[in-house]
Amino acid sequence: MNEAQFRIRIMPLHKRLFAYALSILGDESDAADCMQETMTKLWEHRSKIEKIDNIEAYALTTVRNLAVNAISRRRRLHDRFSEPPPDLTDLNPNPVETMENREKLQAVSAMLHTLPENQRKVVMLSAVSGLSNNEIQEVTGLSDDNVRVLLSRGRKKLKQLFANFLKDGHKG
Numbered sequence: 001m002n003e004a005q006f007r008i009r010i011m012p013l014h015k016r017l018f019a020y021a022l023s024i025l026g027d028e029s030d031a032a033d034c035m036q037e038t039m040t041k042l043w044e045h046r047s048k049i050e051k052i053d054n055i056e057a058y059a060l061t062t063v064r065n066l067a068v069n070a071i072s073r074r075r076r077l078h079d080r081f082s083e084p085p086p087d088l089t090d091l092n093p094n095p096v097e098t099m100e101n102r103e104k105l106q107a108v109s110a111m112l113h114t115l116p117e118n119q120r121k122v123v124m125l126s127a128v129s130g131l132s133n134n135e136i137q138e139v140t141g142l143s144d145d146n147v148r149v150l151l152s153r154g155r156k157k158l159k160q161l162f163a164n165f166l167k168d169g170h171k172g
Helices: 003-009 011-025 028-044 055-080 095-112 117-127 133-140 144-167
Strands: none
Touching: 003 011, 011 028, 011 055, 011 117, 011 133, 028 055, 095 117, 095 144, 117 133, 117 144, 133 144
């Protein structure tokens, strides 16, 4: 498989593969790292890929394996360090606003984790990855009705939780 064939056959899978990585890892940055590693591996194995009947299934399996490895590495690191190092890259000149935004982001992240797994996955694929309902169906294997119901319920629950968070004295 040459570069042109790779671009035609593999690159169009990028959005779906990213969504799958995100659904496993739950973090956009980790999913992007996983995608970079996936594309590198697929490129390195391009001669082998030519002989495979279902390239998409092979690519999805590669993403899954790399994502599971990333989770394993994350757990090992977490075991070594009880707290993550401070974020020194955020040089926002307004520390109060930065702290409030970080608090809101942490609250939304915690709220997302209170949702049932299917709702959380579908909401993240929609809101974070920007996937359409049809793309979410492809990634998850859920029906159109199921995707719509899970999205609706997940958004409604998050809206309620965030409204309560703001009402309980957090600045909006």
